[in-house]
Amino acid sequence: LKNNLLNFSNTINNWYSKNKRDLPWRETTDPYIIWLSEIILQQTRVEQGMAYFHKFSNKYPTIESLASASEDEVLKDWEGLGYYSRARNMLSAAQFITRELNGKFPNNYTAILKLKGVGTYTAAAISSFAFNEEKAVVDGNVYRVLSRYFGIATPIDSTKGKKEFQLLADELIQLQKPSVHNQAMMEFGAMQCTPKKANCDDCPLKISCVAFQNDLVQSLPIKEKKTKQSKRYFTYIIVSDAQHLIIQKRAEKGIWANMYEFPLIESENLTEQSQLINEQKFAGSLNLNNPKVGHISDTYKHILSHQQIFARFIEINTNKLFKFNDKCLIIKKEELHQFALPKLLVNYLSERDDLLSLLNDN
Numbered sequence: 001l002k003n004n005l006l007n008f009s010n011t012i013n014n015w016y017s018k019n020k021r022d023l024p025w026r027e028t029t030d031p032y033i034i035w036l037s038e039i040i041l042q043q044t045r046v047e048q049g050m051a052y053f054h055k056f057s058n059k060y061p062t063i064e065s066l067a068s069a070s071e072d073e074v075l076k077d078w079e080g081l082g083y084y085s086r087a088r089n090m091l092s093a094a095q096f097i098t099r100e101l102n103g104k105f106p107n108n109y110t111a112i113l114k115l116k117g118v119g120t121y122t123a124a125a126i127s128s129f130a131f132n133e134e135k136a137v138v139d140g141n142v143y144r145v146l147s148r149y150f151g152i153a154t155p156i157d158s159t160k161g162k163k164e165f166q167l168l169a170d171e172l173i174q175l176q177k178p179s180v181h182n183q184a185m186m187e188f189g190a191m192q193c194t195p196k197k198a199n200c201d202d203c204p205l206k207i208s209c210v211a212f213q214n215d216l217v218q219s220l221p222i223k224e225k226k227t228k229q230s231k232r233y234f235t236y237i238i239v240s241d242a243q244h245l246i247i248q249k250r251a252e253k254g255i256w257a258n259m260y261e262f263p264l265i266e267s268e269n270l271t272e273q274s275q276l277i278n279e280q281k282f283a284g285s286l287n288l289n290n291p292k293v294g295h296i297s298d299t300y301k302h303i304l305s306h307q308q309i310f311a312r313f314i315e316i317n318t319n320k321l322f323k324f325n326d327k328c329l330i331i332k333k334e335e336l337h338q339f340a341l342p343k344l345l346v347n348y349l350s351e352r353d354d355l356l357s358l359l360n361d362n
């Protein structure tokens with residue numbers, strides 16, 4: 001077994017030195033910059049995260065600069081990236097470091113793990129990349145590579161599986177420089193041993209890879225539970241007069257916390273278009289002054305990690321807007337671009353020629 005581990009580790013590291021992508025956060029050992037990149041990449045592909053990494057590292061080059069930003073501003077900068085709790089946690093971690101740790105980013109795994117929004121994977125990544133601490137990263141990529149190469153069928157989401165994979169990863173990291181080994185494992189999982197269409201034909205490990213040799217590449221790794229997804233049905237009402245429109249802030253808990261959206265009616269089922277037009281129920285229920293129902297959208301499906309959102313948008317014009325509940329904010333149309341909106345709303349606005357300009361700073 002020892003030889004097999006050594007062979008695996010050498011081959012992966014060799015592969016990495018030849019195939020690694022030049023990524024900006026690989027050129028630094030500044031834990032703050034590495035942390036920024038790791039949080040951005042938590043649920044995001046490198047291609048999508050890159051622009052956000054540049055935006056954040058330029059606008060907030062130090063922990064202090066991030067800590068002094070407002071939550072609205074950080075959420076606005078994060079707009080379009082999804083999983084907004086990452087941005088909120090990042091801001092409160094930066095404030096914590098500035099306030100409690102004298103602005104000095106913690107320099108070891110245990111202390112990094114205490115930061116808001118940082119789990120074992122991210123703490124291992126930061127402590128190994130910035131401080132060469134011997135902490136193995138174990139995430140979806142690593143599970144997949146280990147499970148396939150060593151032919152491990154223990155479910156990766158079971159307690160037993162988590163222990164087994166962690167032990168193996170801990171043994172492997174001792175064989176190389178921790179920072180390089182972790183990067184190599186992550187890169188190999190992302191580029192070579194990918195979830196679908198793994199690149200086995202030109203894989204340097206294929207001769208000794210159990211999954212490849214036994215035609216198990218597609219069936220490994222194994223997951224015990226399927227993620228349950230609940231369905232929710234939203235109707236957004238875009239109410240405007242000549243110069244203004246209405247938005248509201250979402251609650252502190254739940255999806256899109258503290259972001260902004262149009263007034264929303266949530267229902268048990270999909271609302272039929274005919275129902276919206278005939279009943280004019282939304283316009284009526286809002287007590288609007290001479291409402292004119294304009295465009296009613298098709299249904300937009302938006303997938304989050306545990307929820308599927310089915311959303312419709314109904315555009316209503318009225319003579320004069322007034323607040324129909326305490327949550328409402330009446331804003332000028334040209335101010336909308338300053339508010340952080342969920343991606344679903346940005347997608348909708350960008351597809352409507354009449355509304356597209358609302359997203360821009362005119």
Ligand code: SF4
Nearest residue numbers: 193200203206209212
């Ligand atoms: S041979 Fe295929 S399954 Fe095995 S490690 Fe290489 S890419 Fe992954």
